Every structure is written in C-alpha cells, then in structure tokens.
Amino acid sequence: MTMKDLEDRLKKTVGSHLEHEVKLDIPDSTEHGDYSTNACLREASRKDIQPYSLAEEVAGKIDLGELRYIEEVEAAGHGFLNFFLKRDKYTEEVVRRVVQEGDGYGKINLGQGKIVVLDFSHPNIGKPLHIGHLRSTIIGDSLKRILGFCGHRCIGINHLGDMGTQFGKLIYAYKNWGDEERLEKDPIGHLLDLYVRFHDESEANEEIEDTAREWSKRLEEGDPEAEELWKKFTEYTKRDLRKAYERLNVDFDSWKGERFFREKSREVIEEALEMGVAEKDEDGSVIIRIDGEETPYLIQRSDGGTLYSTRDLAAVKYRKEQYGFDLALYVVGVPQERHFKNLFQVARKMGYVNEEELVHVKFGMMSIPKGSLSTRKGNLILLEEALDRAKERALEAIKEKNPGLKNKNEVAEKVGIGAIKYLDLSKKRTTNTKFSWDKALSFEGSSGPYLQYSYTRAHGILDKTNGKEEPDFSDLEQIEFELAKKMGRFHHPIIQAVENYEPHRIATYLNELCELFNEFYHKCRVKDSKHEARRVELVKAFKQVLGNGLDLLNIPKLEEM
DSSP: OOHHHHHHHHHHHHHTTSSSOOOOBOOSSGGGOSEEEOHHHHHHHHHTSOHHHHHHHHHHHOOGGGOTTEEEEEEEGGGEEEEEEOHHHHHHHHHHHHHHHGGGTTOOOSSTTOEEEEEOOOOBTTSOOBHHHHHHHHHHHHHHHHHHHTTOEEEEEOOOBOOSHHHHHHHHHHHHHOOHHHHHHSHHHHHHHHHHHHHHHHHHOTHHHHHHHHHHHHHHTTOHHHHHHHHHHHHHHHHHHHHHHHHHTOOOSBOOOGGGGHHHHHHHHHHHHHHTSEEEOTTSOEEEOOTTOSSOEEEEOTTSOOOHHHHHHHHHHHHHHHHOOSEEEEEEEGGGHHHHHHHHHHHHHTTSSOTTSEEEEEEOOEEOOTTSSOOSBTTBOBHHHHHHHHHHHHHHHHHHHOTTOTTHHHHHHHHHHHHHHHHHHTSOTTSOEEOOHHHHTOSSSSSHHHHHHHHHHHHHHHHTOOOOSOOOOSSOOHHHHHHHHHHHTTHHHHHHHHHHTOTHHHHHHHHHHHHHHHHHHHHOOOTTSTTHHHHHHHHHHHHHHHHHHHHHHTOOOOSOO
16 A cells, blocks of 8 residues: 555545545644544535534544554544554555665656657757756756656657847858857857857947848748858757756757748648638738737748747647647746747647647746856856856865765766756746855755755665664654655655646655654664664665655765765
C-alpha cells in the first residue's frame, strides 16, 4: 500500500457512510491527528443536523481493521474526523517503500502516456541568452521532468527567433564591419557587438536602415547571399547556445525556429481563406476576426509578408500533425498573454486543436537590483555572466566553510547553478520576482545551497555508519515520525505541480523536508546510538526523497560541498 493508497482508502471508508465527496487535510497540530476531514461538517450543514453527532456516528461505523496504518479515529468539535497513524508501522512502511522504489519513489501515472509538447526558452539568433530567458528555460525544463516522471511523453521545443528585421541589420553590419575570425571564436558576442554598432551608426545615418530593410526583403525572398549569411549566423549561434544549455543541463528535442514555418505559413493563410475563417482587409492584408476582440488577428501584411502570429499558428498545426500531442504548453511571460489567448482561439477556429489542448504557462518578470551584476551591454544582464557570478559567490562561501575541499571549482559551479534555479523555482511562477544574491546563496534555509547541503549531510552520515542490524521502529522520537510522514507525502506536491504546472510546489516541499531533517540531525544521534539501524534507514530514505525532488527541479546533487 502506497501512502496515496492509504489516503484513498480513508476517503473511501469515510465516504461509504456519507453522501458527499470526502477531502482529507493535514492538521496544523498533531493533537488533531495526522489526517482530518470536515466532510461531516459539510454534510450536516446540508441536512440541518448537528455536525458533531454525525461525526460521532460515522466514527463509530469505521472498521479500523480495514485501515492497516490507522491507530484511532476520533470525532472532534464542529464535526471534524481526526485520524491518528500507527507511528511504528507507518514509519517502517514509508522507509521500506522509499528504499525499495528508489529513483521511482513518488511516481504517479497521471499522464498515462499522453503526449505533451513544451515550448520554452526560445532565444533569438545572434543574441545571447540573458536573464530574461532564465525563467522560461528553468520552468519549462522542470515541467518537462515532472510531467515525464508522472507518465507523460514529453517533447521539448526551442522555438528560435530566427526571422525578422534584425537579420537585415546583422547582414548589413557584418558585411561592413564583420570579422570572420571573431565570428568563429565568439559568434554571439561578435553579432551582439555588430547589432549594437548598427544602432549607434543608424542614429547618424538613417540610410543604412533602408539598406538593412532591403537585406531583410532579400532574405525573405531567398536571396543566396542573404541565405548563406543567415545560415552562418544561425549555426554559430546555436553552437554557443548549446554550450549554455549544457551548463544548465537542459536539452531539447527540437530546435525548429520561426523560419522553418515560413512556407507553412503561406499554406495556413490559403487554408484560412478557403475555409472562410479569414478575409482580406481593405488594405490587402489578411485577417481573422476574433470573438470579443476589436482588433482582428493579422496573418498576412498588406505587402504579402507573414508575421510571428502566422508562424505561431503554422507551428500549432505542424506540431499537432507531427507529434499528435494531447497537450501543448507555452512557457512564456505574462506580457504575451493576449497573444496566446488569440492564437489559441484562432487555432481552434481552424480546427487544428480541441478545447483545452493549448495552455499558456505564463510567468511573472524577474527584476534585478541595480549594481548587483556587471554587464557588457548596458542594462542587458547576460545569463553567462550571471552564472559566472553565482559560481564566484559560491566559491567564496565554500572556501570559508570547507577550505580543504579538493574539487572546489566543480562544486562551486553546481552550487551556483542550483542557487539560481531554486531562487526561481521556489516562487509561484505567476508572481514577479526580484533577484537577490544573499538569498540565493544562503546556506541557512529556503535556498538551493541549503537543499544541496542537506543532501551532502545525509550522505556524510551514511558514509560513516553501517546500519547492518535489523531496524526497530518502536519507541520513535516525534521528529523521526514527523520526518517519515513528510517523506510519505512526497506525492502531494508532485500532483499539485502536474495539475497546476507549478514546480514551486515541489521546491517548497523540499525546503520543509530539509528543515525536518536538520531538526532530526540535531536531536537524534545516528552513529553508535542504540537506534542506529533505524536512523540509518531514515537518513537513507530522506536522501532518496530529496534526491528525487532535486532531479525534478534539475538542481545538482552533491555528496560533498
């Protein structure tokens, strides 16, 4: 019996004596049980009877023999039913299941093989990853891991920004000021320098804007020279991007960008016109009218050019045909909310998808206090610089706390990356966040390093103990029982994360788990205590649960730091 099975059994047992659905809660105080429900209160209010009387009646009908891990059920004031676990049997069962299931502990087959496409990160060609890409990349990657863990077949897509007027500017700049050797050595850095220089030069000479637009048009029409330069910029940029993603341990199944959907966009426009979904406007553009929106959805400009809205629509069609997805998630910031609302409505109107198959997983913006990061490009905070700075700060802390550590640089890299990821993932995704170095790199609580250090501490305990004797789970300390209960509830935040696309549920759970473990560490001696065998198993189970959670958030696990 899994812990979820126990909860389901409790609901079923209570529900067999009531007419309405039973919901279980975890009381704030153990005085009120390990589980409780107000189902009797809700039913009594509907039937106009005394809640406590109904709770007493239901409690008397429950056969504890059917509930293997329940010691007692009591009727409490206001019609609550409180359930008390058999501490020793429950703790032993949790530890046994965690150790037995290992890396699979916490898995629940919620997806049942359904195909989920996740569109996240999506940087622009010729420009570096910056701090603004961080949230999409980290949230998208974590959701891919969580959904995959729960039985979904996940496909990660990096929809590159490889079309637009910036390419005309880059082509002009490269032809006039470019350096082949610099491009090969530092492609994104050189292209960014060229882009900045173009804008500086265009302020004094507006004619180069016209020339850049001409290059954009030539690229749109398939001019060989423009195509060759576009291909060079794209391949070099992707090479550098892959290095950054490798550093974050993030990968994708598809790198098809906007340009891939250029011709497919033409097909979508023709199809929309043939279906009568679209119409030609007075200026020659092609539009689709949307319910509740005064401004129509533009899919073709008056000059015949397509837009990113057209290419996004073509991408929906292509991905549905290519992957047969059951769900497509777009991990994109709140400012694009209206765009996706309209895109989804048009995609349904075209018959490409059914209701609820497209979801905008929106997130708030990340702000950075002035002076907290250096940057090469004014107010553009490059992701590489942020990661380097995180590593430097982590290295300083490691040198102070563990000067004898041999592989300091490797550990500092993982601590720094873990710190940045946790700071992002620990917040509810829809809220705006403010970056703080002190909070990110704290070892004291609610931070990536705190979780990593707890994992290291557990590994250190296991490295110094054997626990070969048969563990005895009687006479438990309260903190041992609380730790076991928390580990037994690992599935709670996983279900919430899947249902609401919220990785912060798991991050919050892991922080609470580590707080309990560190309380256990200070109160309960493990090595050479009379309860060593049992406590070794508890530590082993804790390390496994924490490790599984860290994997879902893609935060590096460390055995020393």
